[in-house]
Amino acid sequence: MRTSRVRIGGRTYPLHSLNTLVIGSGAAGLNAAVRLHEHGQADVAVVTSRLGAGASAESGSDKQTYYKLSLSGDRPDSAAEMARDLAAGGSAHGDIALAEAQGSLEAFFHLVALGVPFPHDRFGAYVGYKTDHDPRQRATSAGPLTSRMMFEKLLAECRRRRVRVFDGHEAIALLAGGRGVRRRVLGAVALDRAGLGSRERGFILFNAVNVIAATGGPGGLYEHSVYPESQTGSHGLLFEAGATAHNLTESQxxxxxxxxxxxxxxxxxxxxxxxxxxxxxxxxxxxxxxxxxxxxxxxxxxxxxxxxxxxxxxxxxxxxxxxxxxxxxxxxxxxxxxxxxxxxxxxxxxxxxxxxxxxxxxxxxxxxxxxxxxxxxxxxxxxxxxxxxxxxxxxxxxxxxxxxxxxxxxxxxQHNNGGFRASVWWESNVRGLFPVGEVCGTHGVTRPGGSALNAGQVGGARAALFIARRRAGRPLSDAAFARAAGPLVRARRELAEAMLGREQAGSLDPAACLAEVRRRMSACGAVVRDAAAVRAGKDAARGLWLRARRGLRAASPRDLPRAFKSLDLALTHAVYLEAIAEYLDRGGKSRGSYLVPDPAGEPPHPRLGGRWAFSLAGPDDFVGRNILEVRLGGRGRPEKRWVPVRPVPPAEAWFETVWDDFRNDRIVAEEE
Ligand SMILES: Cc1cc2nc3c(=O)[nH]c(=O)nc-3n(C[C@H](O)[C@H](O)[C@H](O)COP(=O)(O)OP(=O)(O)OC[C@H]3O[C@@H](n4cnc5c(N)ncnc54)[C@H](O)[C@@H]3O)c2cc1C
The missing domain is CATH 3.90.700 (Flavocytochrome C3; Chain A, domain 1)
Known part of the structure; x- marks a missing residue:
């Protein structure tokens, strides 16, 4: 990593130039950093709001589960079968499911080698148990704090490898340039909490060939939430960078x-x-x-x-x-x-x-x-x-x-099965931007318990391999970075100054903005989704986001991270409600983990009356055969597209052809 100072819009900022910036220090982000190092790409750093924040470090359950290929008992298992089970809930792409199934053992043993205490018997069998949406006994657990242990062991490994961690840094923008298929990531802007009082308001710039976004799930969207309070999510950053999301409707x-x-x-x-x-x-x-x-x-x-x-x-x-x-x-x-x-x-x-x-x-x-x-x-x-x-x-x-x-x-x-779309190498539609972990939506309508932790590990490992082989270049020169990213950096800084300059009267307080986001999401975008309420909520959500852009105020420089966060969540909830409304407009019914009231259906119990009547979505419904993609288009309008679900591909079983491709470096390849 090279550190310099760069002048943009008449101000000077610290600039760190490197191959890969990882944003987020949950199990997914730290694993991605370790994996990059293992593949020989040591020019990597992690930026995080706080070491120890996030779902991996701060949440768990009675027996927190990791899902992987079965390793015990006398019933054979196969990656193809596991992939079919991962995709069985519907609306999950089969090729991604296959990569997750295939990579699950390697990811699991990587954690075992780092010291996560997954239990085994005296013959070495990692005995499994059955979790939800699991036809087999593929689940394992290191106890109520499995993901916390993953976080701790991966952090220790990052430290051992001397990966630089920018703790107490909040990313407030992803930098990206170019249009359509030529759109690529340029880096990120972060606020250093320790420097908020300085003349530069704590602004720090990162000039990176690749950004691994491991910012976790959108926990900050809901009034009733079991995400730890530290886990709010940063989906707005990726929407603004032009990344395409999918399955946003499928939360648990x-x-x-x-x-x-x-x-x-x-x-x-x-x-x-x-x-x-x-x-x-x-x-x-x-x-x-x-x-x-x-x-x-x-x-x-x-x-x-x-x-x-x-x-x-x-x-x-x-x-x-x-x-x-x-x-x-x-x-x-x-x-x-x-x-x-x-x-x-x-x-x-x-x-x-x-x-x-x-x-x-x-x-x-x-x-x-x-x-x-x-x-x-x-x-x-x-x-x-x-x-x-x-x-x-x-x-x-x-x-x-x-x-x-x-x-x-x-x-x-508790969890969002959807998130940002990625290739089988976990690259988004923006070149060099890799969503991994919960921010990457690889799951469908349902998922086996424990598959979220596996997806985060496999995704980071695959992104790291791809980056090491195909995105190993050097970052832009300072001057080229300033030219390419300058207007975006300037706009972020001007927004910060505008928020600081706003009077109390007539402006929007970040806490009030967040409270409105959470009330609205819990009322109409959570476990019960009434079509009329969603439609009204969607318009009000967009209204709030536009109002927040024009009128959010930061009471002091210390308030800047919170102000940017509420802007991010205001945008995120507007896009989520847009997706939910689109699903309902297409005739989508109750499925996954939510209920859509439908007067033509039946209530869960006669005593609950017609208000609770609902019907179930079927696998052959339009919304079951297709996946809803959403991105932020021109003038901040969400653009929606339904794409067919890709099936689990057949196994590439002929050794000689795979070996030939492998020896000739055709395996870790650009997606067509
Ligand atoms: C109560 C609960 C129980 C669960 N149980 C299971 C289970 O049994 N099995 C299972 O598979 N899954 C489970 N999950 C889900 C799973 O824990 C999460 O999906 C997973 O831990 C997410 O890991 P992650 O690394 O993607 O994100 P996180 O661990 O949430 O980390 C996100 C990181 O990003 C940082 N960050 C975010 N935005 C920014 C920003 N703008 N700038 C800088 N840093 C930022 C955060 O500070 C944090 O460090 C559970 C979740 C909950 C809440």
Missing amino acids: FGLASTKFRWNVSGAYQQAVPRYVSTDARGGDEREFLNDYFPDMGALATAVFLKGYQWPFDPRKARGGGSSLIDVLVHEETVVKGRRVFLDFRADPRGDGRLAPFAPALLGPEAFAYLERSGALMATPIARLRKMNPPAVALYRAHGIDLAREPLEIAVCA
């Missing part, structure tokens, strides 16, 4: 605690806690599930199943399925304005109609599970302690004692 929602953000999956449900709702002030306590189940056995079994059917799934909402519980929690919290808690202190009490809970009332599968776990105790907290003591300790470490207080929950956004 599920039950999570809100005081401390954590998924209440697995043992938290298998312990069969009491679900209660109260009014806003904590009075009028009710076991609100009682009204919707024929008996306590059905109720408790649905709660138990929620443990491993964690994401909301409209196919499991009718007939007393486990996703009816998400609907009922949403009804209590969002529709009725009440609060919902999991109470581990006592068993569900039932009412005059429903008997009090007893393990013997559970369905046979659930009963056998508790019995085999030695967990047929008298209270949910005792059962939870028996099945998963760290699950209790985790809340205690965050100031919540499940033995003493109920745990407040909501239906929260």
Whole structure:
């Protein structure tokens, strides 16, 4: 990396010139940096808002899962089969799924070699278990903090390799130039938080041949979110650079605690806690599930199943399925304005109609599970302690004692299956820009649990290989960079000055902007998507973004990162709602992890009435055969396009031809 100073628009800025800039220090970004180094490309640096921020470092669940080819048991597995399973939910491109399946073992053992403690038996078998949307037992876990351990080991490896990390730096623009297929990345602008008070407002420029965007999922979009608060996402940067996104409609929602953000999956449900709702002030306590189940056995079994059917799934909402519980929690919290808690202190009490809970009332599968776990105790907290003591300790470490207080929950956004489109080498439509990790949308309508972490590792490894072989050039000279990127840098700086210069009266406060984004997304762009509300929301969202561009204010230089972030999220929510509206306009119905009210359908439960009626999308619907792509076109108008789903390609099984291509360097090749 070469460091200099460059003059643009009459101001001088620090400039770092290098081959590859990685933005984001989650498991995906750090892995990409390590992989580049391994491939001999050492001219790499990482820019991150904060080391330790992001979903990888700060979130997890009861048993956080990594999905890979099966490595144990006596049933053979194959990459082609795994690819078909990865794509089985629909709207996922088969070639990408095949690359993820094929790369899963290499990525997994890379983590094992770095010291992530994935368990194996005495013969060396990495024994698997079954996760959601997994027909096999391909899942493994290093415990509740799998992704945190990945982050730690990958960071240690970056340090060992002396990869430069710009900590406390917020990227506020990607620099790109050229049109159409000639569009290419030039670098990025970041704000150094330590330098915000300086004359240059902390502006730092990066002149890079490649940018790996590993900025994670759009957690900052939602009021009800289980993404850690540090994980807001930066999709707006990529939209503004001209990158094409797809499957933005496909996010995952599920039950999570809100005081401390954590998924209440697995043992938290298998312990069969009491679900209660109260009014806003904590009075009028009710076991609100009682009204919707024929008996306590059905109720408790649905709660138990929620443990491993964690994401909301409209196919499991009718007939007393486990996703009816998400609907009922949403009804209590969002529709009725009440609060919902999991109470581990006592068993569900039932009412005059429903008997009090007893393990013997559970369905046979659930009963056998508790019995085999030695967990047929008298209270949910005792059962939870028996099945998963760290699950209790985790809340205690965050100031919540499940033995003493109920745990407040909501239906929260957890993950975006969609994101930016990439080639099989994880390059976006902008040359040199590689989205990896959650910001890259490789999953379809559903995905096996654990495949997000695998996708991030495989994507970074493949991007690194491609960069090392095909994008190994040197960055532009300072003068050429200033010519190419100067107007964009100047515009960003002028925007910063304009935001700082705005009076309070008549301008938009970043906090108010963010609150509006989150309210709108949780009201119409989350787990329930009413067509009329989405259409109105889409227009209001665009209005907010335009208003934010003209009128956001930064109270002081310290406020600049927050102001840029709210602008980014205002744009992001406008594009997301545009995509959701387009999906509904094309006749899209309930699927994945969201419900689209449809008067012609049926409600999840007769007591819920017609307002909740919905129909399921079918695999042959137009929206199932095609994938919705969105990019920001001229004058900031989203441009939409539906493209057919690419199937899983047949295996290239003839050794001699592959070897010939390999020896002649035709494998790691430009996409046509
Ligand atoms: C509660 C929860 C449980 C989950 N459980 C599982 C599971 O069991 N299995 C599974 O496969 N997946 C799971 N996921 C999803 C998975 O954890 C994430 O998809 C994955 O960790 C994302 O990794 P990443 O590296 O792409 O992004 P992150 O780890 O989120 O990192 C993003 C990084 O980008 C930085 N950043 C963002 N914008 C900027 C900017 N403008 N400038 C500088 N830096 C920036 C952030 O600070 C952060 O360092 C779970 C997610 C949650 C929230």
